[in-house]
Amino acid sequence: EDKVVQSPLSLVVHEGDTVTLNxxxxxTNFRSLLWYKQEKKxxxxxxxxxxxxxxxxxxxxxxxxxxxxxxxxxxxTATQTGDSAIYLCAVGAGGTSYGKLTFGQGTILTVHP
Amino acid sequence: DGGITQSPKYxxxxxxxxxxxxxxxxxxxxxxxxxxxxxxxxxRLIYYSQIVNDFQKGxxxxxxxxxxxxxxxxxxxxxxxxxxxxxxxxxASSTTSGRLETQYFGPGTRLLVL
Numbered sequence: 001e002d003k004v005v006q007s008p009l010s011l012v013v014h015e016g017d018t019v020t021l022n023x024x025x026x027x028t029n030f031r032s033l034l035w036y037k038q039e040k041k042x043x044x045x046x047x048x049x050x051x052x053x054x055x056x057x058x059x060x061x062x063x064x065x066x067x068x069x070x071x072x073x074x075x076x077t078a079t080q081t082g083d084s085a086i087y088l089c090a091v092g093a094g095g096t097s098y099g100k101l102t103f104g105q106g107t108i109l110t111v112h113p
Numbered sequence: 114d115g116g117i118t119q120s121p122k123y124x125x126x127x128x129x130x131x132x133x134x135x136x137x138x139x140x141x142x143x144x145x146x147x148x149x150x151x152x153x154x155x156x157r158l159i160y161y162s163q164i165v166n167d168f169q170k171g172x173x174x175x176x177x178x179x180x181x182x183x184x185x186x187x188x189x190x191x192x193x194x195x196x197x198x199x200x201x202x203x204x205a206s207s208t209t210s211g212r213l214e215t216q217y218f219g220p221g222t223r224l225l226v227l
Contacts, residue, residue: 004155006155009153031214032212032214034214034215036218041220041221042117042203042218042219042220042221043156043203043218044218045215045216045217048212048214048215088155088156090156090214092213092214098213098214099144099161099163099207099213099214100158100161100171100214101156101158101214101216102158103148103155103156103157104155105153105154105155106155
């Protein structure tokens with residue numbers, strides 16, 4: 001059974017801090033790893049990491065994928081209150097599971113002013 | 114203005130009642146998905162469909178049913194057999210012409226049991 005585990009489950013920081021969110025996985029026929037941000041309702045897509053793209057960066061957010069050790073991290077530098085959200089990690093598989101995503105539990109990030 | 118819409122925003126179910134959640138997309142995506150989100154458990158896949166008139170069970174399909182008669186629409190029925198339906202339900206879609214696993218989500222429906 002495919003499994004995705006995120007840590008920590010919750011995190012409280014102050015504006016300006018840097019945070020690192022972790023995601024480890026055990027997936028048969030790994031194809032991709034995705035990060036989403038969920039503020040109140042719909043999760044919004046942040047990054048997708050694959051064998052051909054193991055590092056992504058967008059502004060203050062960056063992510064890397066370690067396919068050997070089966071984990072990914074999401075870094076947020078100079079955090080702002082608007083970064084407060086649930087961060088979801090999901091893994092996509094190939095073969096008969098192509099198109100399906102397995103999600104982790106999410107990390108609840110709270111950024112205080 | 115392309116996107117995914119879900120309705121209603123809130124839905125109340127009485128004991129023994131079937132209720133249907135709506136999901137519509139105008140992104141011309143082939144694939145559509147239904148997830149259930151409970152606190153501390155992330156998203157769990159209920160059903161998905163990669164083509165019209167075809168759908169597959171996800172990890173927690175018991176007590177739910179779907180149909181896919183049109184490309185744009187993928188309604189989810191929560192039947193009376195689902196004993197613990199209180200949750201946040203999210204619909205998503207993706208395109209087979211790109212990375213199928215890059216899914217885009219609707220705003221969700223919160224289902225509560227009276």
